[in-house]
Amino acid sequence: MDRLVCYDCGRTYSFGTAARCGCGEPLWFDIDDETVSWPDTGSESAGSVSYGHDGLWRYASVLPAAVPTGLAAAAGGTPLLRTPSIETPDGPRIHLKLEGANPTGSFKDRGTAVGISRVDGPVGTVSHGNMALSVAAHAAATDREAVILVAEDTPDSRLAMIAQHDPHLFRVRGDYGRLYDDTLEHDLGVAFLNSDSPLRVAGQKTVAYEICEAFRPAVPDAIVLPVSSGGQASGVWKALRELGSAGLIDEVPRIYLAQAARCDPIAQAYRLGASRVRPVTDEPTAAVSINNADPPSGNRALAAVDDTDGAVVSVAEESLLAETKRLAADAGVSVEPSCAVATAAVRELAETTEIGADEDVAVILTGSGYKYESPETDSTAVREIDRSDVPAAIRDLAS
Amino acid sequence: MDRLVCYDCGRTYSFGTAARCGCGEPLWFDIDDETVSWPDTGSESAGSVSYGHDGLWRYASVLPAAVPTGLAAAAGGTPLLRTPSIETPDGPRIHLKLEGANPTGSFKDRGTAVGISRVDGPVGTVSHGNMALSVAAHAAATDREAVILVAEDTPDSRLAMIAQHDPHLFRVRGDYGRLYDDTLEHDLGVAFLNSDSPLRVAGQKTVAYEICEAFRPAVPDAIVLPVSSGGQASGVWKALRELGSAGLIDEVPRIYLAQAARCDPIAQAYRLGASRVRPVTDEPTAAVSINNADPPSGNRALAAVDDTDGAVVSVAEESLLAETKRLAADAGVSVEPSCAVATAAVRELAETTEIGADEDVAVILTGSGYKYESPETDSTAVREIDRSDVPAAIRDLAS
Numbered sequence: 071m072d073r074l075v076c077y078d079c080g081r082t083y084s085f086g087t088a089a090r091c092g093c094g095e096p097l098w099f100d101i102d103d104e105t106v107s108w109p110d111t112g113s114e115s116a117g118s119v120s121y122g123h124d125g126l127w128r129y130a131s132v133l134p135a136a137v138p139t140g141l142a143a144a145a146g147g148t149p150l151l152r153t154p155s156i157e158t159p160d161g162p163r164i165h166l167k168l169e170g171a172n173p174t175g176s177f178k179d180r181g182t183a184v185g186i187s188r189v190d191g192p193v194g195t196v197s198h199g200n201m202a203l204s205v206a207a208h209a210a211a212t213d214r215e216a217v218i219l220v221a222e223d224t225p226d227s228r229l230a231m232i233a234q235h236d237p238h239l240f241r242v243r244g245d246y247g248r249l250y251d252d253t254l255e256h257d258l259g260v261a262f263l264n265s266d267s268p269l270r271v272a273g274q275k276t277v278a279y280e281i282c283e284a285f286r287p288a289v290p291d292a293i294v295l296p297v298s299s300g301g302q303a304s305g306v307w308k309a310l311r312e313l314g315s316a317g318l319i320d321e322v323p324r325i326y327l328a329q330a331a332r333c334d335p336i337a338q339a340y341r342l343g344a345s346r347v348r349p350v351t352d353e354p355t356a357a358v359s360i361n362n363a364d365p366p367s368g369n370r371a372l373a374a375v376d377d378t379d380g381a382v383v384s385v386a387e388e389s390l391l392a393e394t395k396r397l398a399a400d401a402g403v404s405v406e407p408s409c410a411v412a413t414a415a416v417r418e419l420a421e422t423t424e425i426g427a428d429e430d431v432a433v434i435l436t437g438s439g440y441k442y443e444s445p446e447t448d449s450t451a452v453r454e455i456d457r458s459d460v461p462a463a464i465r466d467l468a469s
Numbered sequence: 470m471d472r473l474v475c476y477d478c479g480r481t482y483s484f485g486t487a488a489r490c491g492c493g494e495p496l497w498f499d500i501d502d503e504t505v506s507w508p509d510t511g512s513e514s515a516g517s518v519s520y521g522h523d524g525l526w527r528y529a530s531v532l533p534a535a536v537p538t539g540l541a542a543a544a545g546g547t548p549l550l551r552t553p554s555i556e557t558p559d560g561p562r563i564h565l566k567l568e569g570a571n572p573t574g575s576f577k578d579r580g581t582a583v584g585i586s587r588v589d590g591p592v593g594t595v596s597h598g599n600m601a602l603s604v605a606a607h608a609a610a611t612d613r614e615a616v617i618l619v620a621e622d623t624p625d626s627r628l629a630m631i632a633q634h635d636p637h638l639f640r641v642r643g644d645y646g647r648l649y650d651d652t653l654e655h656d657l658g659v660a661f662l663n664s665d666s667p668l669r670v671a672g673q674k675t676v677a678y679e680i681c682e683a684f685r686p687a688v689p690d691a692i693v694l695p696v697s698s699g700g701q702a703s704g705v706w707k708a709l710r711e712l713g714s715a716g717l718i719d720e721v722p723r724i725y726l727a728q729a730a731r732c733d734p735i736a737q738a739y740r741l742g743a744s745r746v747r748p749v750t751d752e753p754t755a756a757v758s759i760n761n762a763d764p765p766s767g768n769r770a771l772a773a774v775d776d777t778d779g780a781v782v783s784v785a786e787e788s789l790l791a792e793t794k795r796l797a798a799d800a801g802v803s804v805e806p807s808c809a810v811a812t813a814a815v816r817e818l819a820e821t822t823e824i825g826a827d828e829d830v831a832v833i834l835t836g837s838g839y840k841y842e843s844p845e846t847d848s849t850a851v852r853e854i855d856r857s858d859v860p861a862a863i864r865d866l867a868s
Contacts, residue, residue: 149543211801244856402610457643
């Protein structure tokens with residue numbers, strides 16, 4: 071699997087010869103239809119032991135890397151849960167894809183696992199969160215040097231988490247958005263597994279393979295996910311294109327993307343009916359992991375929405391904060407605000423009947439909220455009590 | 470499945486009629502041999518959608534609860550990884566079971582999922598960590614009241630994590646160890662899913678089902694895990710007994726238990742050749758989640774070791790701290806120190822040739838380290854740099 075292609079102009083390149091298409095758009099791997107099939111239901115053998123959990127390597131035939139041992143083998147294969155407790159009477163059936171079950175707690179492990187299993191030598195990334203942690207961990211597992219470039223305002227607690235895995239960790243002063251381009255332009259001897267690189271998109275697409283396989287022989291009516299760089303949205307679209315082209319799905323789920331209203335360049339372009347995303351000036355938002363004012367795969371994400379008859383939704387700050395609390399309190403699922411925008415978007419789409427009450431929606435919850443600082447607890451949340459008073463206090467609750 | 474039995478004296482009880490055997494020992498569910506079988510390799514159907522990830526419900530035939538929807542469906546089904554990067558030349562083949570992939574980041578979700586799917590009404594637990602979080606999350610997902618009793622010294626950051634799920638959260642002054650007995654003795658109208666309750670042990674046993682199924686038709690030579698209350702050790706032993714009794718495994722893996730030397734009542738009893746565990750006076754250890762000076766299922770854990778020709782290992786404080794760092798830096802796996810005692814024990818057992826170089830060892834890594842405060846980062850771990858200096862800095866790394 072060595073051919074890259076531009077989704078937009080169709081130009082092809084050999085893997086390793088170009089970071090972007092000549093037209094400026096991002097590339098992804100070109101997959102032959104005959105490699106696309108549903109896997110056997112049984113487990114694959116990994117080494118001498120047959121493991122029940124194949125993770126994303128269940129779809130090895132459509133991945134540009136060989137099945138690895140160690141941490142990369144654990145990526146993907148996450149639970150998908152029907153969650154009646156957060157459904158509304160007039161809303162769709164909601165199925166949550168818990169990407170926090172990946173080894174470093176986020177969806178980023180999919181792309182990292184595929185990328186690191188394909189390239190040799192040092193790896194790197196530009197990220198201030200989930201992707202930095204994922205690349206650092208997978209590099210440690212494969213005894214590689216890792217170059218992790220984070221923004222100046224990345225909190226110390228997050229750096230400590232990443233530093234456990236012993237990467238070369240740089241906190242970079244200056245235009246953080248431009249850093250992304252720097253790593254594409256310079257020949258630095260480091261394979262940067264950035265958010266929309268072809269290897270990462272190949273790994274990220276497996277989440278949509280898993281969702282569609284779970285619904286066989288039907289498909290969900292819609293897939294809803296947060297969007298930042300557009301890399302994961304590209305991966306979902308890629309999977310649906312491959313499955314459709316190979317005749318494995320009859321209908322194509324609509325792709326809905328969710329952004330925080332305070333930083334929503336893709337949603338703004340969608341509302342304007344534009345096919346090109348323009349950088350925006352963002353305001354600070356609690357949805358830090360999707361705070362991307364100039365998304366490198368923004369145009370491709372827009373194309374995904376357009377091609378599948380989906381939409382891009384802007385979620386107000388108070389709504390995404392409320393939704394974060396609601397998922398924890400009503401579904402038992404802790405997520406970042408960056409992730410809660412997706413179920414908040416489902417609620418809005420259901421209210422406008424864009425998603426119908428008789429529909430099935432798969433929502434990609436991109437990562438665990440436990441990794442990051444929990445929301446402030448108000449002083450009434452915890453009661454201080456003597457042991458001898460516990461029985462009476464418990465009985466009081468019931469009455 | 471309504472019969473409980475004492476592992477020690479064999480007395481039986483109907484479920485719900487006794488918290489402990491008359492002889493003082495803990496009870497577990499009695500399972501008929503004919504219900505024990507390897508599942509089909511295909512997926513089970515959960516509701517209207519066939520999900521690829523069945524989790525622990527793959528073993529529903531030996532569980533005292535019906536297959537649920539929502540969060541409880543996501544427990545179990547965790548990755549098992551051959552991990553050559555932490556093996557030593559004269560040591561065994563190491564396979565890590567990543568229990569941090571459970572929905573709340575620890576092995577405790579197995580027991581909680583089974584327990585909450587069996588009982589009605591309010592649930593509770595006595596825990597200052599993983600189990601508290603797990604019970605709070607699963608209660609939220611099933612719209613139950615949860616009573617969470619934590620020790621006085623539980624840090625605020627941990628309480629904030631638990632509080633997300635809106636339980637009744639009590640920080641209890643007084644003898645924390647005795648609280649456990651309180652919740653058994655009082656009829657409080659709350660089903661306490663404590664660490665060695667029969668429902669929890671039923672859920673916890675599934676990790677050993679998964680490990681043994683992965684090795685089919687062989688078995689691992691040993692299973693190594695941290696021990697605190699003895700509940701998880703009981704679960705592993707229970708699974709091996711069930712699988713052996715049903716003729717599904719020919720040989721029984723040896724069970725090795727690991728404790729922190731600063732709080733090692735089960736290891737002390739093992740070294741004395743005793744069959745009963747005595748409470749110890751503990752010293753503070755970084756392995757807080759297994760800091761249990763008076764383990765309620767300690768005797769049963771000892772019996773598991775004795776029955777399978779295993780051992781109990783005390784791990785020195787500096788060794789468990791070093792092992793925590795090593796797992797992150799060499800396997801890419803972040804764990805609590807409470808969890809790293811297990812691979813530290815493997816190293817010690819390999820050095821004394823108690824575990825041979827040609828053997829396969831499955832190590833249960835009970836939970837994710839990302840949930841808790843990361844180890845202190847020394848100031849050299851992060852480099853502050855201007856964007857324009859990044860290319861040169863990266864090139865310097867290679868030279």
